[in-house]
Amino acid sequence: MKQKKLILGIDVGGTSIKFGVVDGNKILNEISLPTYAYENPAKVLAQVKTGIKNIFDLYPPEKFIGIGIGFPGIVDVDTGVVTSAPNFANWKRVEVRKTIAKFGLPVFIDNDANCAALGELYFGRGRKLSNFVMVTLGTGVGGGIIINKKLFRGESGGAGEIGHITIDYSGPTCKCGKKGCVEAYAGNNYIKQRTIHKLHEYPDSIILELVEHDLEKIEPKVINDAAKQGDQLAIKILSETGYYIGIGLANIANILDIKHFIIGGGVSNAGRVLLKAIENSIKEHGVRNIVKDVVVTSAQLKNKAGILGAASLVLSNLNSK
Numbered sequence: 001m002k003q004k005k006l007i008l009g010i011d012v013g014g015t016s017i018k019f020g021v022v023d024g025n026k027i028l029n030e031i032s033l034p035t036y037a038y039e040n041p042a043k044v045l046a047q048v049k050t051g052i053k054n055i056f057d058l059y060p061p062e063k064f065i066g067i068g069i070g071f072p073g074i075v076d077v078d079t080g081v082v083t084s085a086p087n088f089a090n091w092k093r094v095e096v097r098k099t100i101a102k103f104g105l106p107v108f109i110d111n112d113a114n115c116a117a118l119g120e121l122y123f124g125r126g127r128k129l130s131n132f133v134m135v136t137l138g139t140g141v142g143g144g145i146i147i148n149k150k151l152f153r154g155e156s157g158g159a160g161e162i163g164h165i166t167i168d169y170s171g172p173t174c175k176c177g178k179k180g181c182v183e184a185y186a187g188n189n190y191i192k193q194r195t196i197h198k199l200h201e202y203p204d205s206i207i208l209e210l211v212e213h214d215l216e217k218i219e220p221k222v223i224n225d226a227a228k229q230g231d232q233l234a235i236k237i238l239s240e241t242g243y244y245i246g247i248g249l250a251n252i253a254n255i256l257d258i259k260h261f262i263i264g265g266g267v268s269n270a271g272r273v274l275l276k277a278i279e280n281s282i283k284e285h286g287v288r289n290i291v292k293d294v295v296v297t298s299a300q301l302k303n304k305a306g307i308l309g310a311a312s313l314v315l316s317n318l319n320s321k
């Protein structure tokens with residue numbers, strides 16, 4: 001391994017930070033450290049630096065072409081400043097790139113939804129596609145738009161806020177403060193609330209059993225597991241969720257004439273029920289000629305999405321130079 005070709009991909013999450021040594025499409029080594037997001041930015045950055053040092057003890061920095069960081073917040077890609085991070089305490093305009101640049105390698109940072117889209121473009125389902133939209137389902141609903149094999153960031157880097165497309169202007173209030181956003185139907189907490197609300201209509205549902213009658217434990221994995229066992233409530237919830245997401249995606253299809261949608265994140269492991277519901281809903285709500293052959297698939301990278309997504313930032317930036 002004389003050649004300089006490795007990439008350090010860093011996936012900053014709310015509870016842990018994952019560091020992966022990426023060679024081609026393989027992760028050679030991976031370590032994880034707690035984020036301490038509830039403390040302060042200095043503590044989080046210290047954890048990032050510790051992880052990088054640990055990696056460089058195993059692989060000398062000279063072997064790397066760059067460091068990519070995926071961050072769950074609003075990132076100014078040009079300055080490398082994370083302007084806000086909703087789940088991190090006392091976070092306000094933090095110079096992440098400047099701090100990490102001290103290691104002497106090119107550093108690229110972007111939000112996790114954009115990284116997920118780039119990850120699928122370079123390493124996953126999007127390798128053979130020129131245009132697609134990546135949707136990441138979780139507490140929030142994130143999106144990344146790939147046009148002509150490049151991430152479309154928009155005028156201020158905010159493109160792809162799929163979760164906040166309005167699908168019902170008098171719908172439930174979203175955590176962003178507006179009404180009827182996609183996220184107010186398809187975010188994890190909203191899915192949970194809809195499930196709890198409907199439990200009494202489905203007395204035979206196994207969901208209560210799966211969570212040992214503790215409603216707080218209802219989460220996407222439980223609903224997915226129940227759906228796989230044929231539970232009618234779980235199937236209903238996933239079908240509805242797909243229907244709502246599909247309305248939002250039909251709007252994107254209409255505007256951009258994009259035919260491929262890749263769905264990642266917790267709920268997407270549900271498989272066909274959710275994916276088919278999304279696809280049907282796009283076909284129902286979009287302009288026929290555009291959406292008649294639309295394809296909705298699940299993301300390929302799964303638990304490697306964070307590290308490979310961050311690593312793909314380096315590829316995408318160095319390739320465009």
Ligand SMILES: [Zn+2]
Pocket residue numbers: 163164174175176177178181183184
């Ligand atoms: Zn919203």
